[in-house]
Amino acid sequence: MLTKEKPTSLSVEKLKLSIVRHLRTTLASNEHVASQNTWWQATCFALNEEIFENAWSTFKQTRLDHCARTVNYLSLEFLIGRLTTNNLINLGLEDKVRQALNELGQDINAISGEERDPSLGNGGLGRLAACFMDSLVTLEYPAVGYGLHYQYGLFRQGIKNGEQVEYPDNWRDYGYPFEVCRSSFALDIPLYGHVETYYQGDTMRKRWVPSQYLRGVPWDIPVVGFEVKNVNTLRLWECRAVNEFDLNQFNQGCFASALHEKVKAESVTQVLYPNDESEMGKELRLIQQYFLCACSVRDIINRHKEHFASLDNLCDTNVMQLNDTHPAIAIPELMRILLDEEGIEWDKAWKISQRCFAYTNHTLLPEALETWPVDLIAKVLPRHIEIINEINYLFLSQVVEKQWPGDQEKLIKLSIFEEGYPRQVRMANLSVIGSYKVNGVAKLHTQLVKSDLFPEFDALFPDRLVNVTNGVTPRRWLRQCNPALAQLISANIGPQWQKDLSLLAGVEKYATDKKFVQQYADIKLANKQKLANYIKDNLAIDVSTEAIFDVQIKRLHEYKRQHLNLLHILTLYRRLLADPNYDMHSRVFIFAAKAAPGYRLAKDIIYAINKVAAVINSDERIKGKIKVVFLPDYSVTLAELIIPAADVSEQISTAGKEASGTGNMKLGLNGALTLGTLDGANVEIAEEVGDEHAFIFGLTVDQVNALKASGYRPQDYIAQNDELKAVVDWLCGDKFTPEEPGRLSSIAHSLVQGGDPYLVLADFAAYVEAQAQLDKAYRNRTAWLHSTILNTARLGKFSSDRSIEDYVRDIWHLKKVSVK
Ligand code: GPU
Known part of the structure; x- marks a missing residue:
């Protein structure tokens, strides 16, 4: 019912033969001795036989279609999650492979469980890139994802005595069966050195004389x-030394220093920086960014040049999408190639370059807007800083000065350079100036990009800034993570929703159908039971599926306000202690979140959640009315377990701070009701689902701005609210940390003396009230189930397929290439 059988020559018999053949000839094992992990690898290799054929067909077909325009998605992060089940579903082979493995005495679930999460991203930005890759290929658009082949992905998180500890994530350890090293496409990338001027006839030319090279080796995934033959490529660059080691030094007995270059080069793609939404200014990070861009731009040009002698028409065959400013150095890199290597004059080169780039902005947070010290760029990329200078000079003198003659303030604000000590390069300004389109990721966010972040750019280039609201792939985030619900939907409206999520609207009429409602409720209950079992097995906490499963899962950040959630939990706890008969439905508060290793307050909040959890969970006086669960090591795989089990989706960022959010979409689709502020895509979610089927609370963007402008005084809120005062005081004492009094006071301190930059206290009362409404609403089971089903039915807009069609129509202008 769920899958249309695709024309594939793979039968159960052939799959069995293939899996056993790989056990024996690829993996040097056999069906009698193979470990589960070996079985998993053999299964992947059997799938690859189909996958790689189709990848070649897709590549060839794209060339045959006159080199149909390809989008190159440049991103420092691709948070793809496990691929085994995803590939099985998309190939339409789930049932056949289950049967094949079954007949070989193996269990498909156990075998897919052998895969480690490739967690090559931090959070929303990296996961969005992965959803977009899934949609692009399913919609048959030519696309290449370009990223880095980190040896270590995002750290694994452990919790020790309540505190986050970080462990290395060696995700590929002894290899990863879905990737293949394409050594024939390796490239050498220049670095450091100086710039030379020389004459070619009468024309003065420049050339970069680098003092070092790095080798980029591509690994293709x-x-x-889904239900098409197309297979696109995610190409991840690994950095290696050009020379393995220094033979001279080796022969003189200096073994360690002979290896120095190798070790240094390999460090470039050794590890993903774990900082979400904060810039770092580290030389190695700049080199990572440049390494990705240089390898990818060179690869794109090489592909183009197989069919065209010049780069004049590069924008006809390619567009490069910058996933935030992280790969913005690609702009001066392409300019350098056009100017210095191709000998194209500036104006023409700029026209070509500008038509090739588009930039997605993912944040308004000032600390996440990247800047690089001019001196650092000048040292690492001496030619690029000259080009950036020239871009800036021409922009200020020819564009800004024309529009606002003599307006010094505009020049200061729009310059790519931020004056000061040290001088900095503003990557966002470079990206806007160097791209033909710039987009925000939700309606509200794009409005704010236009009105607050780049108002002058919007005035200068009125058609440049556009909105593309984010989306998520329904294949992973409904079909794969919630197979029972997917099955139920397909049984009633047919399976087409998987490729056109707007068809979920057809579910609406079943929201009052007794049988459907009961089946929907049974599925939610079963999903909750599965999560409850996991919680019991991993944390030894008993939770009842009768309780409301209230979920906040995302990176830990002050602006996301996990501490607002915590203050509410403390408030309920106090009420229960004061009155054991306090009337509330039982609740399980579920958190999962990683904190950047250097973000002290974020780690303190994790610690506080765990300490509060320990006290509350073991307090028999409250009879299990509240349970608090912090699930360690949040990942794509863990999200796939939690999301289908959620009743409530906490989306409580300070209005204006969350660009979009995408977990909000995943949770809503799976029937959780949103408890959220009017921020990011929450606004559009509430619009689609209807205010009566969500719990919207708190200050709006305008109210936040007005409050800040009038001089926000967090103490006033404490003075006016005894409950708030009491729970903030709790954090300062020893209630939850008897061995270390005051250990949680950093949180209280940030809220009071620290000025509460994210207005937690200002939104507290409204949040507690919304929570009370929600509690009441949950107890009307019929009405709640109705709302829940309407959430599934009305969120079809938030498919990444729709996002991709928006990009194609408004920015990329791609044609589909169908593989037959
Ligand atoms: N986002 Br910038 C990240 O996950 N990491 C970043 O470095 C930056 C943005 C997120 C936004 O916070 C989130 O609101 C958005 O939904 C997501 O990008 C995808 O656009």
Whole structure:
């Protein structure tokens, strides 16, 4: 019912033969001795036989279609999650492979469980890139994802005595069966050195004389389309030394220093920086960014040049999408190639370059807007800083000065350079100036990009800034993570929703159908039971599926306000202690979140959640009315377990701070009701689902701005609210940390003396009230189930397929290439 059988020559018999053949000839094992992990690898290799053929067909077909325009998605992060089940579903082979493995005495679930999460991203930005790759290939658009082949992905999180501890994530350890090293496409990338001027006839030319090279080796991961033959490529660059070691030094007995270059080069793609939404200014990070861009731009040009002698028409065959400013150095890199290597004059080069780039902005947070010290760029990329200078000079003198003659303030604000000590390069300004389109990721966010972040750019280039609201792939975030619900939907409206999520609207009429409602409720209950079992097995906490499963899962950040959630939990706890008969439905508060290793307050909040959890969970006086669960090591795989089990989706960022959010979409689709502020895509979610089927609370962007402008005084809120005062005081004492009094006071301190930059206290009362409404609403079971089903039915807009069609229509202008 769920899958249309695709024309594939793979039968159960053939799959069995293939899996056993790989056990024996690829993996040097056999069906009698193979470990589960070996079985898993053999299964992947059997799938690859189909996948790699289709990848070649897709590549060839794109060339045959006159080199149809390809989008190159440049991103420092691709948070793809496990691929085994995803590939099985997309290939339409789930049932056959289950049967094949079954007949070989193996269990498909156990085998897919052998895969480690490739967690090559931090959070929303990296996961969005992965959803977009899934949609692009499923919609049959030519696309290449370009990223880095980190040896270590995002750290694994452990919790020790309540505190986050970080462990290395060696995700590929002894290899990863879905990737293939394409050494024939390796490239050498220049670095450091100086710039020379020389004459070619009468024309003065420049050339970069680098003092070092790095080798970029591509690893390709196939991206399998759903119910289509198309397979696109995710190409991840690994950095290696050009020379393995220094033979001279080696022969003189200096073994360690002979290896120095190798070790240094390999450090470039050793590890993903774990900082979400904060810039770092580290030389190695700049080199990572440049390394990705240089390898990818060179690769794109090489592909183009197989069919065209010049780069004049590069924008006809390619567009490069910058996933935030992280790969913005690609702009001066392409300019350098056009000017210095191709000998194209500036104006023409700029026209070509500008038509190739588009930039997605993912944040308004000032600390996340990247800047690099001019001196650092000048040292690492001496030619690029000259080009950036020239871009800036021409922009200020020819564009800004024309529009606002003599307006010094505009020049200061729009310059790519931020004056000061040290002088900095503003990557966002470079990206806006160097791109033909710039987009925000939700309606509200794009409005704010236009009105607050780049108002002058919007005035200068009125058609440049556009909105593309984010989306999530329904294949992973409904079909794969919630197979029972997917099955139920398909049984009633047919399976087409998987490729056109707007068809979920057809579910609406079943929201009052007794049988459907009961089945929907049974599925939610079963999903809750599965999560409850996991919680019991991993944390030894008993939770009842009768309780409301209230979920906040995302990176830990002050602006996301996990501490607002915590203050509410403390408030309920106090009420229960004061009155054991306090009337509330039982609740399980579920958190999962990683904190950047250097973000002290974020780690303190994790510690506080765990300490509060320990006290509350073991307090028999409250009879299990509240349970607090912090699930360690949040990942794509863990999200796939939690999301289908959620009743409530906490989306409580300070209005204006969350660009979009995408967990809000995943949770809503799976029937959780949103408890959220009017921020990011929450606004559009509430619009789609209807205010009566969500719990919207708190200050709006305008109210936040007005409050800040009038001089926000957090103490006033404490003075006016005894409950708030009491729970903030709790954090300062020893209630939850008897061995270390005051250990949680940093949180209280940030809220009071620290000025409460994210207005937690200002929104507290409204949040507690919204929570009370929600509690009441949950107890009307019929009405709640109705709202829940309407959430599934009305969120079809938030498919990444729709986002991709928006990008194609408004920015990329791609044609589909169908593989037959
Ligand atoms: N986002 Br910038 C990240 O996850 N990491 C970043 O470095 C930056 C943005 C997120 C936004 O916070 C989130 O609101 C958005 O939904 C997501 O990008 C995808 O656009």
